[in-house]
Amino acid sequence: MLDQLRIERYWWRRFYAGWAIFLFVIGLISATSEIMENVRDSIDIPLWRPIINEFSGVAMLWLLIPLIAWFDARYRFRRDTWQYALPAHLAFSIPFALAHTAGFVLMRELLYPLFGGNYEFGDIGFELLYEYRKILRGYILVVLSLYAFRHYVLLRRLLDMPEAETAQSTATHPAPAQRFLARRNHREVVVNAADIDYAEAAGNYVILHTRLGEMKLRETMDNMERQLDPARFARTHRSHIVNLDAVKEIQPWFHGDQRLLLHDGTVLNLSRRYRDQVRQRVSA
DSSP: OHHHHHHHHHHHHHHHHHHHHHHHHHHHHHHHHHHHHHHHTTOOOOTHHHHHHHHHHHHHHHHHHHHHHHHHHHSOOOTTTHHHHHHHHHHHHHHHHHHHHHHHHHHHHHHGGGGTOOOOOOOHHHHHHHHHHHHHHHHHHHHHHHHHHHHHHHHHHHHHSOHHHHHHHHHOOOOOOSEEEEEETTEEEEEEGGGEEEEEEETTEEEEEETTEEEEEOOOHHHHHHHSOTTTEEEEETTEEEEGGGEEEEEEOSTTOEEEEETTSOEEEEOHHHHHHHHHHHHO
16 A cells, blocks of 8 residues: 555656646746747836746646646546536636636735836736636646546556456455455544445545444545445445445436435435446345
8 A cells, every 4th residue: 555655646746747847838938938029029028027927827827736636536527427527627717716816916926026026917807807718728738637647647557567467456356355444533443344334436535434424545446346345335436335235225317327315314326337237236
């Protein structure tokens, strides 16, 4: 587990370093372009002004990339969730743009006086709309790069995995785990597999919903599914694994999907991809 965490941190450091280099180049190109245009049009503007303006914008975008990654971990674009993820990301881009704008305005107000200048934002309505258009473009590029980066890392892992290890991982089925060491309120808690009602994906973690409350486990949903007893647990959605003993009803929903009503009143989505498998296991 520790090796996996180190590898994960290594790849994310490369991701942020790549974005830092990319944004530095973009800021440099934009600043020098504005300087050259001012020289061509005989406009007398200090050289420091476009440099501060461009680099403050790209610096704020780089600083806020973890915020985009955090939100995307909760609203992933998948085949069965994109219709919810798209409006969620569009809505989130508005407060994100406001935070981005507030950040670079603060930078400019702090840096301009060092060169004897005074920064003015301008008409707030027009400027916010103008900046949102540009920030939304950057937001989309970051989201696209996140998915491209994740697929690249996954491909590297598959290519680097020895052939014997790949064959072994697909041919062997280890015994189901009986208990897990999870965290709750900064304490490590032993959770019996039988006490788990359902597991829910939460970024790089899995939330275990148990009779004793919620527990946090640093694990992927795929690994969690492999560790649980397939006779007792079933995948119902890309984000959920349910204890079949906790299911009270299977209810119809819309677009061919169904819902699971648990004994404690919790309602979970049952996507078409896993519907037949769940129904077979429940009736087994």
